[in-house]
Amino acid sequence: MALIVRIGKKVKAIIRKLFPKQHYMGLVRRIERVKTTQRVVAMTFDDGPCALPPSPDKGDDLSLTEKILEIMRRYDARGTFDVVGDTSENYPDEIGAEGSASWGGIKYDHYPQFECDRFGGAKHKPELIHQILSEGHEISNHSYRHLLFGKKNMIYNKRKTFESLTEVLTDLRRLDALLEERDGYDIKLSRPPHYVDKIKGGFTSYDAYALMQYQYMAASFDGAGWLPCADGYEAEVDEMINPLKAALEADEDALCGQIIFQKDGYNMASRSPVADGLDLQLKLLSKKGYRVVPVSELMEISPFADLGEGDDCFEEAKWLAQHGRCVAFDDNTVRTSKPLTRGEAAMLIAPPSAIIARIIELMKNPKAPDLFKDVKLSDPYSTAIRWCVENDIMQPKGKYFLPDKVMTGEELDSVIARFGGATKSLSHTATHADLIKGVYLALCK
Ligand SMILES: [Zn+2]
Structure with a gap:
């Protein structure tokens, strides 16, 4: 038995390497270990x-x-x-x-x-x-x-x-x-x-x-x-x-x-x-x-796998996680330096109830119509995106939302401003760290 389990684990590790699982931001994080x-x-x-x-x-x-x-x-x-x-x-x-x-x-x-x-x-x-x-x-x-x-x-x-x-x-x-x-x-x-x-x-x-x-x-x-x-x-x-x-x-x-x-x-x-x-x-x-x-x-020492005491953005991300906000990916990484997409921005900006709406609506109607031409209800960021659009914080481009498009600093500035946060005229490509700091300032006041 022990041998079968060991071989099984090795095979699993190889498969995982060949076909890496795609991770999305989510309210639920798989906590394997934390950084400390x-x-x-x-x-x-x-x-x-x-x-x-x-x-x-x-x-x-x-x-x-x-x-x-x-x-x-x-x-x-x-x-x-x-x-x-x-x-x-x-x-x-x-x-x-x-x-x-x-x-x-x-x-x-x-x-x-x-x-x-x-x-x-x-x-x-x-x-x-x-x-x-x-x-x-x-x-x-x-x-x-x-x-x-x-x-x-x-x-x-x-x-x-x-x-x-x-x-x-x-x-x-x-x-x-x-x-x-x-x-x-x-x-x-x-x-x-x-x-x-x-x-x-x-x-x-x-x-x-x-x-x-x-x-x-x-x-x-x-x-x-x-x-x-x-x-x-x-x-x-x-x-x-x-x-x-x-x-x-x-x-x-x-x-x-x-x-x-x-x-x-x-x-x-x-x-x-x-x-x-x-x-x-x-x-x-x-x-x-x-x-x-x-x-x-x-998790009180650090809630995350890739962010710990002393790291840039740690206190802000920790505060947001402790207040139930969607700040990390489902593998419990925050990825502060990752370029920020529009879909990811919607996840941190939307309240938890708007994110959970996707699951509740899918349970009621698995065949619900698409929210945008490029956003199905079953997409992980769907109802967060809808909330941001309905609340005039983010705008669609016609019938499309472009959830995978990386945001510029200026775009993020205006989104944060509409959300009620301070802006900091960014000239570079927006990152998760920029969004976390902006949303933190807007929410913790
Ligand atoms: Zn068990």
Whole structure:
């Protein structure tokens, strides 16, 4: 299994290089890591809470989640628990082969395995959720039922998936509402089960998160622990330690701003190496002076992948992001020196409600007419562009908007002036930095 996963990752990396994904500005940013020179790292635990004992059992009467909390406490470390709601509705199903991706069910994921759903999930374990929160950790939404948002590759092709964006939203809201009503907790982050992004009907998890007002929590460093080793438990613990050790030996600052992926559950061989591996990982990190914090705290240091303290435009971009404005691309880069197109300008100028309108209108009518001859409703910047035109901030050219046209400094000056910002007579080609500064000045007054 480990070999298949490794080969799969290599193939994926090659495909990504050959066919790079195009990135657009968006309200939702995929946060893998952030730019900082501080020795701060975030730790995330997927699939919990888990009231079953660690496997193998350590005999100290602690459940796996309690064990993780106990280890974290010892190092003064706090993390983000990416919890599920309840998987007891995932029946009927068949058990898959141990060590394979289907070990917890052919059509569904079970928690953490067959017949044990009542030992896990936020619904059944309010006391674990309470403990997680009272000890200063963060909770994110890993979906209520842990169903795939949409179809994905061969490994998961027998899986039951959600059939529409509405179904995905209903599921996310269920867990969101449970935490809010029962625990008084406001969720801000989410990670889709198995990172499946495509949702039927041409939507993505980014659309779901935009409507939920979530950010997309990804990870940049695999803490392992989810992968079974043929050589057994000790080898699985080693797999959790060795990559981290090697990274820190090569560069003591290697983990600055990274998000580590961990699992609050059993791996595909029904073992939980995290119960030993986490302690050793935290020992390595604390020896190098790292603070371990929840993802939201990491994002307060810097919300972005390419912009950090001391960089030009950082404070302005951070303020705009913290006020819900669309300031970055969906890969969490701000790209301050990138020449600015008209479509991109519309995204930062338009309020979030105007950007979200695209998703809501497409849900109602997937065949809605084009907004301009060169702007379909399904285009990522469509309703932001419409808002800027309707509010007389940007003008179309006849029946066209020219969303890909790079703006001159003078053009941007007049757009910012119409938006109520100060202008700064630019003679060069407009960049994202120019727009960010202009919009910031207009909004923060
Ligand atoms: Zn998961």
